[in-house]
Amino acid sequence: MRLSVWMVMCALCAAAMPAQAQDSAQALRQDIQTLRRTLESMEQRLQALEQTEAGTPAAAVASPPPAVVATAPASTLARAAQVPGTGQAILPPRDSVGDPSTAASRPDSAAGPTDPELKGFFAIPNTDTMIRIGGYAKLDAIADARASGDEDQFITSTIPVGGDHRDMRNLNLHAKQTRFSFEARRPTTRGNLRFYLENDFFGSSDGYEFRLRHAYGQLGNTYAGYGYSSFMDADSLPDTLDFAGPGGAGYLLVAGIHHTFAMGKGNTLTIAAEDPDSELAGTTDDTRAESRLPDVTLTARMERDWGHLQLGAVARSIGYDGIDRDERKLGGGVQLSGSASVGEQDLLLFGVLGGKGLSRYTADLTGSGLDAAIALDGRLRMLSLAGGFVGYTHYWSPMWRSNLVLGQLTLGRDDALAADAFRQSRYGVLNLIWSPAPSWTMGMELLYGQLEQQDGQRADTMRLQGSLQYNFIK
Numbered sequence: 001m002r003l004s005v006w007m008v009m010c011a012l013c014a015a016a017m018p019a020q021a022q023d024s025a026q027a028l029r030q031d032i033q034t035l036r037r038t039l040e041s042m043e044q045r046l047q048a049l050e051q052t053e054a055g056t057p058a059a060a061v062a063s064p065p066p067a068v069v070a071t072a073p074a075s076t077l078a079r080a081a082q083v084p085g086t087g088q089a090i091l092p093p094r095d096s097v098g099d100p101s102t103a104a105s106r107p108d109s110a111a112g113p114t115d116p117e118l119k120g121f122f123a124i125p126n127t128d129t130m131i132r133i134g135g136y137a138k139l140d141a142i143a144d145a146r147a148s149g150d151e152d153q154f155i156t157s158t159i160p161v162g163g164d165h166r167d168m169r170n171l172n173l174h175a176k177q178t179r180f181s182f183e184a185r186r187p188t189t190r191g192n193l194r195f196y197l198e199n200d201f202f203g204s205s206d207g208y209e210f211r212l213r214h215a216y217g218q219l220g221n222t223y224a225g226y227g228y229s230s231f232m233d234a235d236s237l238p239d240t241l242d243f244a245g246p247g248g249a250g251y252l253l254v255a256g257i258h259h260t261f262a263m264g265k266g267n268t269l270t271i272a273a274e275d276p277d278s279e280l281a282g283t284t285d286d287t288r289a290e291s292r293l294p295d296v297t298l299t300a301r302m303e304r305d306w307g308h309l310q311l312g313a314v315a316r317s318i319g320y321d322g323i324d325r326d327e328r329k330l331g332g333g334v335q336l337s338g339s340a341s342v343g344e345q346d347l348l349l350f351g352v353l354g355g356k357g358l359s360r361y362t363a364d365l366t367g368s369g370l371d372a373a374i375a376l377d378g379r380l381r382m383l384s385l386a387g388g389f390v391g392y393t394h395y396w397s398p399m400w401r402s403n404l405v406l407g408q409l410t411l412g413r414d415d416a417l418a419a420d421a422f423r424q425s426r427y428g429v430l431n432l433i434w435s436p437a438p439s440w441t442m443g444m445e446l447l448y449g450q451l452e453q454q455d456g457q458r459a460d461t462m463r464l465q466g467s468l469q470y471n472f473i474k
Contacts, residue, residue, distance in 0.1 A: 083185055177202075229297065309337075420454070427449055445464070
């Protein structure tokens with residue numbers, strides 16, 4: 001490019017210099033000044049084109065005079081339509097029906113393993129902003145052998161036990177998993193900026209109420225808004241047709257702010273402050289749960305081309321306020337999760353967690369009021385919890401894959417809890433998924449769940465689920 005500029009300059013010089021030798025020195029000076037202005041304009045155009053090709057904004061470069069503006073070639077415009085200023089994906093690509101990795105916050109807003117090429121973005125004219133409208137339409141057909149508690153999701157903690165549990169076959173069709181997302185990305189002088197908004201239709205149990213899943217912004221490595229807790233690991237969640245997934249997995253949507261520090265070579269450290277919520281058992285009209293401090297999370301993560309490992313810890317202040325007594329205690333826990341490629345096609349996913357006052361951060365028990373319990377004497381008892389899951393994905397061919405997932409979640413026994421309160425759940429899934437085209441996925445899934453209460457009573461159920469899904473972008 002610079003060689004071409006000098007060739008043009010030489011040609012202009014030859015054209016501007018008269019053939020006669022009697023030209024005055026003043027006339028030559030004017031010709032040189034004209035050539036310098038022309039060269040400066042061409043240098044500015046060159047810098048703008050080079051920055052556009054490199055994916056950096058050209059707005060800081062001074063615009064050339066109208067007399068020298070030229071239309072950019074089609075190849076340059078095509079390159080400019082790529083998503084600018086985005087960190088490179090490290091994790092190996094993978095497929096996922098629910099696609100939780102797309103919504104996850106990442107250092108430098110990098111691409112995720114389910115969307116490594118960031119397809120579907122288009123530019124807003126005369127800006128550096130790229131936007132994408134995404135999501136999918138999904139129909140689930142669900143057949144239960146016995147009462148399952150929740151007809152739309154397979155949540156093992158809701159399985160009826162005792163007199164409510166009976167052989168009650170039920171067929172249900174719904175499209176509540178259907179999802180809509182909007183995403184915007186642009187480079188700034190302070191780092192890459194990402195805005196992400198996502199909704200589904202699980203807002204009510206008896207209808208299709210629009211529900212917010214994610215609404216956040218991220219500038220550089222600083223995240224603020226509503227979405228996944230930094231304690232959870234979206235990249236470790238298994239590929240299931242069922243929406244809920246294993247009950248022993250860490251899972252929470254929450255408002256918060258966090259910042260990630262890059263440690264080099266795919267290693268990061270994230271610290272977060274998130275909206276607290278003391279979920280207590282044994283509250284009465286005279287007592288109420290109290291949250292005075294945010295939940296604080298620290299997460300260390302390592303990413304490699306074979307997979308990743310993540311270790312997260314959360315500290316919580318859990319308490320209550322009553323007429324005669326109030327009490328607060330420190331709770332929290334840890335989670336180790338990750339993924340690993342097995343051979344050329346298969347994938348291993350896992351997660352294990354444990355702690356006290358950690359129920360809110362699990363898929364099975366969030367919202368259940370089992371972080372702690374208020375005993376009859378007014379003392380606050382923190383409830384211990386341990387659980388985990390393991391999932392294995394096998395690709396039979398580029399279009400066919402299967403997933404085997406096993407999980408368990410156990411809450412400690414405590415006489416402050418009711419006899420019918422949660423004690424333990426077990427979860428199992430086996431599926432076969434066919435994706436004849438990137439935008440079209442269908443499959444069948446067999447699920448098994450078992451629930452045990454504090455008094456030792458148990459119940460189990462089986463579910464057969466078929467799904468048909470159309471993706472907007474893939």
